[in-house]
Amino acid sequence: MTEHPPIPWSIFDNLPDPVLVLDRDRTIISANRAALDLFGRSVEGNDMALALRQPSAITVAEAALNGKHPKPAELSLYTGANQTFEICATPVPDAGAFRAVITLHDTTREKQAEDMRADFVANVSHELRSPLASLIGFVETLRGPAKDDREAQEKFLGIMHSEAERMARLIDDLLSLSKVEVDEHIQPRDQVSLSSLLRQVVDAMGVRANEKGMTVSLNMSANLPDVVGDEDQLTQVFQNLIDNAVKYGRPKSDINIEISVVDRVSGTAAPGVSVSIKDQGDGISEEHLSRLTERFYRVDKARSRELGGTGLGLAIVKHIIGRHRGWLEVDSEENIGSTFTVTLPVLEA
Ligand SMILES: Nc1ncnc2c1ncn2[C@@H]1O[C@H](COP(=O)(O)OP(=O)(O)O)[C@@H](O)[C@H]1O
Ligand SMILES: [Mg+2]
Incomplete structure (x- = not known):
């Protein structure tokens, strides 16, 4: 040896x-x-x-x-x-x-991930429990005190309907979020035209904007290149961002959407297409900006709930843009308005 x-x-x-x-x-x-x-x-x-x-x-x-x-x-x-x-x-x-x-x-990273998971479960339970508690309360009232009161029945059924819809929205958003997380490491490969995608989204959301007396304008440069993407997911991104602009924008104000070409997506050498959605309304103060894309983070919880929000929209947006190797930028001033800009890499020839 x-x-x-x-x-x-x-x-x-x-x-x-x-x-x-x-x-x-x-x-x-x-x-x-x-x-x-x-x-x-x-x-x-x-x-x-x-x-x-x-x-x-x-x-x-x-x-x-x-x-x-x-x-x-x-x-x-x-x-x-x-x-x-x-x-x-x-x-x-x-x-x-x-x-x-x-x-x-x-084990700091594992511990943080575990804490986040526990937080998330607590948040989800809380978010589901409050509409459920309200539903149970109204069912009891309808069976007891309001048994023979037609007018109260109508009113309570209306509230119950909107609470049930809130739960459905929350579950849809949770499923979207988990689907996006599962797909996050698979790069999307479809060829997507952002101009036609945005026209469709704007058409679909226009009704809601008009109800608030708002107009949505879409400006784009000619000959926009296509981007690499997942069409359904990108539709979700712009639905969420335009939905927020309608919700948090002032009645009768305008929402301006601009699509343009940029030389490079931030952090890469690749050229991109950027879409900015600008509203005039609540705006967001500086201290909240960095946390907006956290799950369930809302600047004003009561206001978000009253407007039917789940607090998951921007978390979904962030994950989808991450999967697309894109970039999200938020510019905002309280009581003036916000601009959310999404930049996505163009399809290489
Ligand atoms: N365009 C906007 N103007 C003002 N505040 C916004 C805007 N978009 C998002 N926010 C703020 O960010 C929060 C998170 O947005 P989001 O994840 O879409 O949740 P939700 O719309 O369900 O409340 C909102 O609750 C709101 O406080
Ligand atoms: Mg939203």
Whole structure:
């Protein structure tokens, strides 16, 4: 058998995960580079509590120093931002006692994804429960106090109808969102003419705009190139954006839609077609802009609900545009109006 020279400790400096070695008296005797970056240069020679800080992490390390193989624990550290680690401790026999090797694995992203999922489920349940509670309430009233009151019955059935429609819309939007998420990594390949797609969407939504006394104008440069896309999904994008412009625009104001060619889609070298939808109305103040595309985020929850919104429209828009390698930009001023601009890469010849 060939003899290998001993491996120097410095090899652990190449590991992305922080590693600490504890002596039997809990002193940190070695730390690899990732551990020094995380805990600071002065951590070696100190008691493990200086690094591990939280009782759950210290318990795991103590168990290993007692020769046990503990289950991993979670350690949250504030390092300028909140970071979460899974901490594992392994005993290493050492002349009748034990040292411990501690490894930390960064689980911040998994934790965030899990928190988002839990938040999302809570939001969905809440959004479904409120129309449902109202439906149950009216059913009870119709069976009891309003049993013989024709006028009240008419009124309550009207409300029940709109609450049921709200639930249906929410479920449609949730299904769209999950479908878009599933497809997100498949690049769309159809050839789509944005000018004819927008004409159709505007025709279909024109009635709603006219009810508010609003006009929708469509301006485009001649000879627009086609884009690469999924026709149904792009229709959904513009339906959502024009729907918002109608909902949040002032009665009797105008919505202007412009389609033009741009030299390059932001962040790429590819030329694109951009569609901007400009309304005059509520507008959105600066502090909300970065959060608009989050699921269920609304500037004014009551107003969105009253207008029949689900708070999912822009989340769907963002995912679809992401799938298309496109770009969404929002320009807005409170009480003046908003411009939502979508830029999509053109079909390469
Ligand atoms: N054109 C717009 N003008 C003003 N506010 C808007 C506009 N579009 C979207 N918003 C704001 O962004 C929020 C999220 O939009 P969206 O996801 O489409 O939800 P919803 O329309 O169902 O409320 C809206 O609730 C509204 O507060
Ligand atoms: Mg909307």
